[in-house]
Amino acid sequence: MATHTTTAFLYAIQPAYYDVISxxxxxxxxxxxxxxWITTTADGGTKYGSVDVYRVGGTVExxxxxxxxxxxxxxxxxxxxxxxxxxxxxxxxxxTSTITTKSTISGFDISPSSNLYAVGSSxxxxxxxxxxxxxxxxxxxxxxxxxxxxxxxxxAYTTCVKFFPSGKVLLSCGGDxxxxxxxxxxxxxxxxxxxxxxxxVDLAMVGRGRNFLSASADRTVKxxxxxxxxxxxxxxxxxxxxxxxKVTVTTxxxxxxxxxxxxxxxxxEDKMAVVGFDNGDVxxxxxxxxxxxxxxGAPAAEAGVVGLDLSEDGTELVxxxxxxxxRWDLQGDLAGPAQRVETAGEVVGLAVIGDGVALxxxxxxxxVVSREGAVEWVAAASxxxxxxxxxxxxxxxxxxxxxxxxGQLLRYRG
Numbered sequence: 001m002a003t004h005t006t007t008a009f010l011y012a013i014q015p016a017y018y019d020v021i022s023x024x025x026x027x028x029x030x031x032x033x034x035x036x037w038i039t040t041t042a043d044g045g046t047k048y049g050s051v052d053v054y055r056v057g058g059t060v061e062x063x064x065x066x067x068x069x070x071x072x073x074x075x076x077x078x079x080x081x082x083x084x085x086x087x088x089x090x091x092x093x094x095x096t097s098t099i100t101t102k103s104t105i106s107g108f109d110i111s112p113s114s115n116l117y118a119v120g121s122s123x124x125x126x127x128x129x130x131x132x133x134x135x136x137x138x139x140x141x142x143x144x145x146x147x148x149x150x151x152x153x154x155x156a157y158t159t160c161v162k163f164f165p166s167g168k169v170l171l172s173c174g175g176d177x178x179x180x181x182x183x184x185x186x187x188x189x190x191x192x193x194x195x196x197x198x199x200x201v202d203l204a205m206v207g208r209g210r211n212f213l214s215a216s217a218d219r220t221v222k223x224x225x226x227x228x229x230x231x232x233x234x235x236x237x238x239x240x241x242x243x244x245x246k247v248t249v250t251t252x253x254x255x256x257x258x259x260x261x262x263x264x265x266x267x268x269e270d271k272m273a274v275v276g277f278d279n280g281d282v283x284x285x286x287x288x289x290x291x292x293x294x295x296x297g298a299p300a301a302e303a304g305v306v307g308l309d310l311s312e313d314g315t316e317l318v319x320x321x322x323x324x325x326x327r328w329d330l331q332g333d334l335a336g337p338a339q340r341v342e343t344a345g346e347v348v349g350l351a352v353i354g355d356g357v358a359l360x361x362x363x364x365x366x367x368v369v370s371r372e373g374a375v376e377w378v379a380a381a382s383x384x385x386x387x388x389x390x391x392x393x394x395x396x397x398x399x400x401x402x403x404x405x406x407g408q409l410l411r412y413r414g
Contacts, residue, residue, distance in 0.1 A: 003337050003338065003340050004338070004373075005339075005340045006342070006373030007040075007373070008373060009038050009344050010038070010039040010343065010345030010363070011037075011365055011378045012363070013078070013092045013365065014036070015380070016381070018075070018094055021060060021073070030054060030055050031052065031054040032052075032053050033052050033053065034051055034053070036049050036050065036051060036068055037049065038085055038087065039344040040085060045344075047082065047085060048066065049064065049066035049068035049082070051063065051065070051080075052065060064080065064081075067083070069081045076093070076094055076413075077092060077377070077380075078092050079092075090375060091378065094412075095381075096411050097411045098408060098409075098410055100409075101407040101408070102407065103125065104405060104406065104407060105120070105390045106122050106157050106159060106390065106405075107160045107161050107172075107174075108390065108391060109161045109163050109393065111163045112163065112167045113167055114395045114398040116130055116148070117409060118172075120160070120161045122157045124152075124153075124154035125150055125151065125154070126151040126170075128148040128149050128151065128187070129148055151180075151182055151187055151189070153180050153189050154172065154176050154178065154180065156175030159174050159199060159200065160172070160174075160201065160203050162205065162212075164209040166209070169190075169209070170182040171212060173200035173214060174200065176199075177194075177196045177197065177218075178196075178200070181226060193224050195222060195231050196214065196216040200215070201244070202214070202245065204273075206249050206267055206268060207266065211224060211267065212224055212226070213247050213249065215244035215247040216243070216244070218243070219236060219241065219242065219243045219244070221236075222235075223268075225264040225265070233262065233265075238292045238295065242281065243277065244277050244278075245278050245304055245306065246276040246305050246306070246307060246308040247273060247274070248274045249272070250271070250274060250310050251272070252271065252293070253331045254293070256270075269288045271287040272286055274310075276306075276307075276319065279303065280299075280304060280321065281296065281297055281298060282319055284296075284330075298321065299324070303321065306349065307325075307351075312352070314330070315330050315331050317330055318350060321347065323345075325340070326340050327340075327371075343359070345363055347361060348362050348389055348391065350392065351392050355370065356371060356376060358394055359392065360389040360390070361389055362388055362389065363388065366379040367379065368400065379400070379412055381404065388404070388406075389402055390404060390405045394414065399413050399414045400413075400414050
């Protein structure tokens with residue numbers, strides 16, 4: 001099957017642009033302006049523009065200049081067009097809540113119920129906090145955070161934090177080569193997993209979490225058993241000397257169900273591990289059989305895998321690379337992706353949302369791209385200063401969460 005390829009532009013709007021509108025609306029100033037830009041190519045072809053905001057009698061008017069046009073705006077979003085680039089409408093969506101943490105974010109996760117979040121920092125500490133309900137009123141709502149506790153135990157930066165399906169236990173890993181298991185109720189470290197020889201960069205749960213996988217810069221992926229703290233198996237790339245960057249778990253699509261011979265394994269009989277590597281390959285392993293099911297190579301122009309996620313039914317794999325996102329049919333022959341979206345900006349993370357995918361972008365606004373490759377909406381930041389995105393997570397109807405490296409966690413309606 002031929003690969004369907006499209007291109008997604010990169011969009012950005014001035015952070016806290018809504019504050020500019022609010023200042024004019026309440027009469028603090030008669031006229032102001034905010035900027036907007038669109039990048040059309042990965043090598044930086046960018047069109048810059050701005051929007052004038054001014055009062056006419058008792059109303060506020062917005063007028064796009066430099067080829068931009070304001071189609072609609074309210075306290076939840078602004079919709080802009082640029083006919084010169086063929087952009088008929090792009091929606092910048094305001095966050096419904098903004099939480100500012102006290103550290104640089106180097107990894108984050110949202111609990112399954114979305115009422116608790118964990119933020120890993122460059123110092124190695126992990127903040128567990130609850131999110132207060134959004135306040136009433138108009139405009140993007142600032143939501144306060146209530147710090148539950150700080151977890152201390154890592155000796156270097158954290159790279160990944162992951163809630164168990166129960167939401168009662170947390171895993172963390174980092175540059176100190178350690179993996180730690182935390183009890184949410186009391187903040188105690190119940191176990192430390194030792195065995196990797198370089199930074200641990202990603203984690204994935206197997207079933208309910210009796211087993212989990214860890215990916216490390218030491219070029220291995222390890223399968224661990226939580227109760228004993230022992231490593232049940234070590235996976236490596238079958239042919240290349242390359243390190244894993246991302247790992248996830250899904251159900252095997254070949255129908256094979258085989259009980260594991262190792263007593264340390266639970267719920268692996270029908271599972272496969274999906275591992276992305278820094279050379280761009282994605283390797284599928286049978287978890288109970290320990291064999292390589294498939295190797296999916298990267299396009300010649302692309303390198304390391306920066307994101308992996310699965311469709312809700314586990315039959316489709318979404319792979320993120322620096323300037324592209326691919327959809328692979330796991331029930332197909334894996335000769336090539338069913339769809340490829342080339343992005344004008346750099347992708348740093350992704351999460352599937354319905355039939356689309358939410359992309360965290362290094363610069364500009366993080367965005368949601370449809371199955372067909374069209375940008376559905378762009379996440380407008382609420383900070384005064386620009387910041388690079390660290391990652392993105394989706395929690396069903398509870399929305400899309402974008403973590404900014406400067407310590408902000410932004411929540412958007414899905």
